[in-house]
Amino acid sequence: MKERKTFWDKNAGRYDRFMRKARAAYDEMYALIQPIVRHKTVLELASGTGLIAKHIVNAAAHIEATDASAEMIAEAKRDNQSAKLHFSVQDMFRLPYADKSFDVVIVSNALHIVPQPEKALAEIHRVLKDDGVLIAPTFTHTENSFPGKVKAFFMKLAGFPLHSRWTSEEYLRFLRQNGWTVRKSVVLKASFPLTYAECEKTEV
DSSP states (O other): OOOOOHHHHGGGGHHHHHHHHHHHHHHHHHHHHHHHTTTOEEESSSSTTTTHHHHHHTTTSSSEEEEHHHHHHHHHHHHHOOTTEEEEEOTTSSSOOTOOOEEEEOOOSSSSTOEEEHHHHHHHHHHEEEEEEEEEOOOOOOGOOOOHHHHHHHHHHTTTOOOOOHHHHHHHHHHHHTTEEEEEEEESSSOOOOOEEEEEEEEO
């Protein structure tokens, strides 16, 4: 039986075109991320077509970039020119990596679109080194302008899977409540407000 394609499989080919609207915010984000990943081993979850990984790979020692969508990973592999960057299909809730494997984990614009994002954070906590950094930028939809709300309405009609609607403060509180200390946060201007968060494991 043919596997049912997800929203992301169906839209993999047009994803980069859609994300061009957030280019200025993403350029700011790359500049924030590059110093953090310099000479580090990095895991990226929900990497999509690899926009972030491809922009920061020159700074990193190695990047494992993963996504649940096989179509997204196929798109990402098409123009990968770096031996330091490896793409694979993985489930962020059941990662195949050993405990404390990575210096940095990046999960961008994904925690608001998955059910039970706290379980994803627990798995990230497991694979991240004790002195590692979680970089978790996420669109915080409830702060939308009126045009943003209209856009979100049509995205919902198209089947966009939005599970959590946070303001920036609610999102940062969610991270803190699930084992993370937010050491830096910035709200970047895009079609939807983009809350960039850098986190460390909370000491128990």
